[in-house]
Amino acid sequence: MADTYVAEPDLGFIKEVGALGGADLKKCYQCATCSVACPISPDNKPFPRKEMIAASWGLKDKLISDYDIWLCHNCGDCNTRCPREAKPGEVLGAIRAYAVGEYATPKALSKAIANPKMLPVLLAIPAVIILVMGFIFNSFGLNWLNFSIPAGGEIWQANFIHNYLVDIIMIPTFFGAIAVFALGLKRFLADMHAQAVADGKAKDEKIDFGKVGQAVVSTVLTIIKHNKFSECGENKERSTAHMLVLFSFIGLFIVTNCFFIAEWVLHIEGPYSQLNPVKWLGNAAGVALVVGGILLLRNRMTKKDQASSYWDWYLVGLVLVLGLTGMLTQMARLAGMAGISYTLYFVHLIFVWSLFAYTPFSKLAHLVYRTAAMTYAEYTNRQ
Amino acid sequence: MTEENVAPASDSILVVGGGISGLTTAIEAAEAGYEVFLVEKNPYLGGRVAQLNQYFPKQCPPTCGLEINFRRIKDNSRLKFFTLAEVENVTGSPGNYDVSVKITPRYVNANCTCCGDCADACQAEIDNEFDFGMQKIKGAYLPFEMAFPSRYVISPQIIGTEDAQRCQEACQYDAVELDMEPKTMNFNVGSIVWATGWQPYDAAKIDNLGFGQHPNIVTNMMMERLAAPNGPTKGKIVRPADGKAPESIAFVQCAGSRDENHLPYCSYICCMASLKQAMYVRERDPDAKIYIFYIDMRAPGQRYEKFYQQAKDDENIFFVKGKVAEVNEDADTKNITVVAENAVTGEKIQQNVEMVVLATGMEPTTATAKLPADLNYTDEGFIINDFENGGMFAAGCANKPADVVSSNQNATGMALKAIQTLVTR
Numbered sequence: 001m002a003d004t005y006v007a008e009p010d011l012g013f014i015k016e017v018g019a020l021g022g023a024d025l026k027k028c029y030q031c032a033t034c035s036v037a038c039p040i041s042p043d044n045k046p047f048p049r050k051e052m053i054a055a056s057w058g059l060k061d062k063l064i065s066d067y068d069i070w071l072c073h074n075c076g077d078c079n080t081r082c083p084r085e086a087k088p089g090e091v092l093g094a095i096r097a098y099a100v101g102e103y104a105t106p107k108a109l110s111k112a113i114a115n116p117k118m119l120p121v122l123l124a125i126p127a128v129i130i131l132v133m134g135f136i137f138n139s140f141g142l143n144w145l146n147f148s149i150p151a152g153g154e155i156w157q158a159n160f161i162h163n164y165l166v167d168i169i170m171i172p173t174f175f176g177a178i179a180v181f182a183l184g185l186k187r188f189l190a191d192m193h194a195q196a197v198a199d200g201k202a203k204d205e206k207i208d209f210g211k212v213g214q215a216v217v218s219t220v221l222t223i224i225k226h227n228k229f230s231e232c233g234e235n236k237e238r239s240t241a242h243m244l245v246l247f248s249f250i251g252l253f254i255v256t257n258c259f260f261i262a263e264w265v266l267h268i269e270g271p272y273s274q275l276n277p278v279k280w281l282g283n284a285a286g287v288a289l290v291v292g293g294i295l296l297l298r299n300r301m302t303k304k305d306q307a308s309s310y311w312d313w314y315l316v317g318l319v320l321v322l323g324l325t326g327m328l329t330q331m332a333r334l335a336g337m338a339g340i341s342y343t344l345y346f347v348h349l350i351f352v353w354s355l356f357a358y359t360p361f362s363k364l365a366h367l368v369y370r371t372a373a374m375t376y377a378e379y380t381n382r383q
Numbered sequence: 384m385t386e387e388n389v390a391p392a393s394d395s396i397l398v399v400g401g402g403i404s405g406l407t408t409a410i411e412a413a414e415a416g417y418e419v420f421l422v423e424k425n426p427y428l429g430g431r432v433a434q435l436n437q438y439f440p441k442q443c444p445p446t447c448g449l450e451i452n453f454r455r456i457k458d459n460s461r462l463k464f465f466t467l468a469e470v471e472n473v474t475g476s477p478g479n480y481d482v483s484v485k486i487t488p489r490y491v492n493a494n495c496t497c498c499g500d501c502a503d504a505c506q507a508e509i510d511n512e513f514d515f516g517m518q519k520i521k522g523a524y525l526p527f528e529m530a531f532p533s534r535y536v537i538s539p540q541i542i543g544t545e546d547a548q549r550c551q552e553a554c555q556y557d558a559v560e561l562d563m564e565p566k567t568m569n570f571n572v573g574s575i576v577w578a579t580g581w582q583p584y585d586a587a588k589i590d591n592l593g594f595g596q597h598p599n600i601v602t603n604m605m606m607e608r609l610a611a612p613n614g615p616t617k618g619k620i621v622r623p624a625d626g627k628a629p630e631s632i633a634f635v636q637c638a639g640s641r642d643e644n645h646l647p648y649c650s651y652i653c654c655m656a657s658l659k660q661a662m663y664v665r666e667r668d669p670d671a672k673i674y675i676f677y678i679d680m681r682a683p684g685q686r687y688e689k690f691y692q693q694a695k696d697d698e699n700i701f702f703v704k705g706k707v708a709e710v711n712e713d714a715d716t717k718n719i720t721v722v723a724e725n726a727v728t729g730e731k732i733q734q735n736v737e738m739v740v741l742a743t744g745m746e747p748t749t750a751t752a753k754l755p756a757d758l759n760y761t762d763e764g765f766i767i768n769d770f771e772n773g774g775m776f777a778a779g780c781a782n783k784p785a786d787v788v789s790s791n792q793n794a795t796g797m798a799l800k801a802i803q804t805l806v807t808r
Contacts, residue, residue, distance in 0.1 A: 031637070031678040035724035035731065036708035037591075043731040046724055081591065081708060083642035 009058035021309040022094035027086040028052040034078035034088040039231040042383050048088040064099040065191030070373030075232030090307050097311045100365045103184035113361040116310045126353035155333045156271050160342045163263050173356045180360040181368050202380045215379035244292030251285030289323035315363040322351050392479035396801045397572040402430020404779025405578030406452045407794035413462035421464040422484050427530040436610040439659040440690040446529045453531040473756035477774025477804050482570045488563035490537035495558040504553035507546045509538050514608045518615035523550045527613050574804035576797050581745035581780040584639045593710040598624040599717050600739040603656050610663045622738050624717040629737035633721045635707040636677040640744030650744030651784040654681045657742045658694045673700040676707045676723050745784050776800045
């Protein structure tokens with residue numbers, strides 16, 4: 001053979017993929033049923049058969065830069081058809097989890113977030129930050145963290161933890177996460193493009209940014225409409241859950257920004273009237289988040305043939321806790337239960353901070369990598 | 384131990400199943416001087432082999448091999464066989480088994496000359512299981528022209544109808560006996576060999592391969608009948624939908640075999656069977672294109688490898704490494720598009736063909752109906768040979784998927800095992 005390829009197997013990678021939910025990988029005998037069973041796999045170099053052999057050979061570098069792993073929506077059609085019960089869908093999910101960890105910095109945080117034993121530590125971090133920052137500002141006489149709220153007065157979260165304190169902690173965290181994503185994405189895009197050119201999936205090495213723009217628009221539309229989900233045979237119901245969670249996050253992001261402007265620019269203090277349209281959106285999104293979270297949970301609980309690892313449960317848990325603590329804080333406030341409302345609010349803030357800080361390291365990072373991969377697939381006209 | 388010196392209560396052997404394995408065990412044991420009873424549930428001997436068009440790799444007709452065995456049976460007074468016979472109950476221990484066998488009436492006695500007058504007189508038609516329902520036959524029929532025993536059968540489906548009367552009246556030899564009753568026979572034997580064989584896996588269970596939904600998708604055993612000169616089309620390979628000779632055929636290997644959702648094991652013969660059937664088509668139509676979709680081609684041994692090489696050298700036989708996982712029918716032409724990923728090139732292939740043959744695997748008959756004896760089975764239903772305990776043995780495909788050659792070797796070995804049971808006690 002003219003062009004020889006020297007495989008460099010990474011045995012540790014094979015083990016990790018197994019631990020992340022791809023334990024049946026080695027049962028695969030390369031019959032390629034999965035590539036045909038997959039409703040969204042392209043005709044040219046379809047997945048996941050080639051990923052299955054690359055993974056069992058431990059070709060880590062080839063796989064984490066393979067954007068096909070992100071085109072998979074883990075609908076499970078391949079798992080059902082697989083004659084070996086090798087669960088290609090789960091293996092691809094495990095490779096994605098591994099890839100997220102590889103592209104995120106610092107690596108130590110990636111490891112911690114994938115490890116259930118580290119969860120208490122990870123949740124303690126925001127709690128400590130809020131308390132320490134609060135005490136620091138208090139020592140300057142700002143009194144942004146107030147444990148002695150007189151009973152009987154109006155219940156308002158900001159009386160306990162001032163919105164300025166929340167924002168001073170959350171905003172840098174948010175942008176920190178964006179920075180981690182930016183670093184990871186930069187490497188991912190470079191690797192992905194190089195691999196695609198090498199594999200012949202991308203024709204031109206030069207990037208046409210005009211075309212990239214068009215690809216972004218059509219990919220965002222595909223995501224919003226959940227087109228890929230509805231092509232799946234098995235697990236179609238996941239589409240609804242995903243839609244609810246995605247739209248509620250978008251809604252809550254809009255609401256947060258509106259109230260941020262109200263607070264910092266217009267200096268309108270809460271609590272805001274329930275008749276306020278922004279509040280409507282906030283409540284609707286909150287309910288959608290809880291319902292979406294319950295559906296995610298139910299789908300994972302009832303789907304016996306689909307393996308669910310800590311990696312998956314982390315995200316389901318985060319969605320549910322965020323939605324529940326948020327909604328219950330408000331309900332307790334309206335019901336006049338000050339202590340409960342303030343406690344829930346503190347818990348809610350811990351999870352909001354975790355959402356921001358840990359997203360680039362967790363399953364939720366798919367929002368960046370999958371979008372990038374789908375855009376790139378659209379750009380290279382992958383069919 | 385004193386037990387070893389005790390003569391067995393019986394020095395006869397019972398062989399269950401008159402296919403190629405059962406015939407071999409029975410004849411070998413009888414020719415070695417032992418009394419053998421052979422029971423077969425069908426009205427004829429020969430089993431699955433009788434349904435084949437040709438054996439691989441020599442491509443000779445199976446009737447040739449069967450005929451020799453039938454000759455040996457006729458010449459051997461120690462071997463007694465019973466057709467339409469099924470074992471109902473087995474009690475006892477090695478050296479001393481009491482077996483009851485139920486004999487279903489044939490309604491035709493030994494006077495039959497195979498003149499066929501009864502079939503001519505009969506008006507009702509029944510499904511022909513021998514041809515997998517691809518044609519109807521009369522309610523009075525000869526299973527196939529080389530059937531042994533060479534005697535007509537009256538189907539229980541027409542018993543009690545006017546047709547049965549017509550058959551009886553038409554027979555000039557008083558061979559039709561409509562008042563034949565089922566009977567039970569009891570045998571005392573020293574050992575039993577179960578050669579209960581196999582059945583084609585039900586292809587309709589493989590729901591993504593379209594069998595039963597699209598007429599031009601057939602199984603490999605149906606293909607044998609289509610190719611056989613005594614089959615429903617007199618040996619013309621044609622599409623069930625319109626009787627057209629297909630110019631392109633796709634063979635789908637591992638249809639249900641090596642599949643945890645169906646048969647988890649390799650059925651051993653299907654690769655060779657498809658290669659053989661590809662040759663059937665190529666002999667008949669020099670321009671026909673054959674596409675064989677496979678996971679791994681299994682052609683064990685030097686002879687089979689040579690056969691495979693012969694197929695590979697044929698420029699009109701294309702091998703595609705990739706399992707077919709989807710089939711689509713064109714509503715107008717009734718052609719089939721099979722979809723697979725070529726794992727060598729990494730391209731998804733949509734191959735349009737005029738006919739599809741599913742290389743369905745073999746399932747032991749004991750997968751669906753357990754035997755009335757104290758036997759152990761694998762999870763898939765194959766009988767596990769317990770040589771420690773002895774007395775009862777499984778031969779051929781009752782024990783594992785096998786071709787005719789290995790079945791014969793195995794069956795000969797089991798004849799010896801059965802004999803050893805008789806003489807060591």
